[in-house]
Amino acid sequence: MASPEIVTTTSEQETFALGKRLAETLAPGTFVLLHGDLGAGKTAFVRGMAAGIGANPDEVSSPTFGLIQHYKGRLPLTHVDLYRLESAAAVDDLGLEEMANGAVVTIEWAERLPRPLEGSVRVTIEDLGGDERRIAIDPFYSER
Numbered sequence: 001m002a003s004p005e006i007v008t009t010t011s012e013q014e015t016f017a018l019g020k021r022l023a024e025t026l027a028p029g030t031f032v033l034l035h036g037d038l039g040a041g042k043t044a045f046v047r048g049m050a051a052g053i054g055a056n057p058d059e060v061s062s063p064t065f066g067l068i069q070h071y072k073g074r075l076p077l078t079h080v081d082l083y084r085l086e087s088a089a090a091v092d093d094l095g096l097e098e099m100a101n102g103a104v105v106t107i108e109w110a111e112r113l114p115r116p117l118e119g120s121v122r123v124t125i126e127d128l129g130g131d132e133r134r135i136a137i138d139p140f141y142s143e144r
């Protein structure tokens with residue numbers, strides 16, 4: 001199994017570029033699970049992913065009211081933020097498995113998932129201080 005790719009970015013733009021590059025390679029049915037604290041750069045990464053599938057990155061925000069947002073490019077990108085979710089039962093109600101039907105689904109705060117999702121790329125972003133972020137991309141990640 002390939003080891004995760006680990007990159008240190010030094011600007012939001014670099015993190016965006018990394019998300020863009022990843023999204024360009026993804027097939028429908030893939031989950032991209034984002035792990036990392038508040039302000040790590042998860043949404044910045046998703047903005048890059050939107051650009052990578054050919055959607056408008058400016059439409060991507062931290063979903064404050066809506067928990068789920070949809071963007072359309074060469075394929076659909078579904079953006080889920082679990083930050084405000086109260087319980088594992090509430091996550092179950094979202095029907096995440098079905099969302100991946102024909103789409104790429106990216107999930108912020110994937111730490112809150114009650115159980116593993118098949119077909120996941122795991123992205124972990126760690127704030128190293130200042131504008132430095134350590135980003136690990138594990139394309140063969142499985143929680144099993």
Ligand code: ADP
Nearest residue numbers: 009010011012015038039040041042043044131
């Ligand atoms: P999250 O979604 O993880 O809470 P955001 O993407 O909303 O984080 O915010 C990340 C913040 O960190 C932004 O204000 C961004 O400008 C800043 N930042 C500084 N350096 C970086 C970097 N290397 N990568 C991503 N964001 C960075």
Ligand code: MG
Nearest residue numbers: 042043062108
């Ligand atoms: Mg966010």
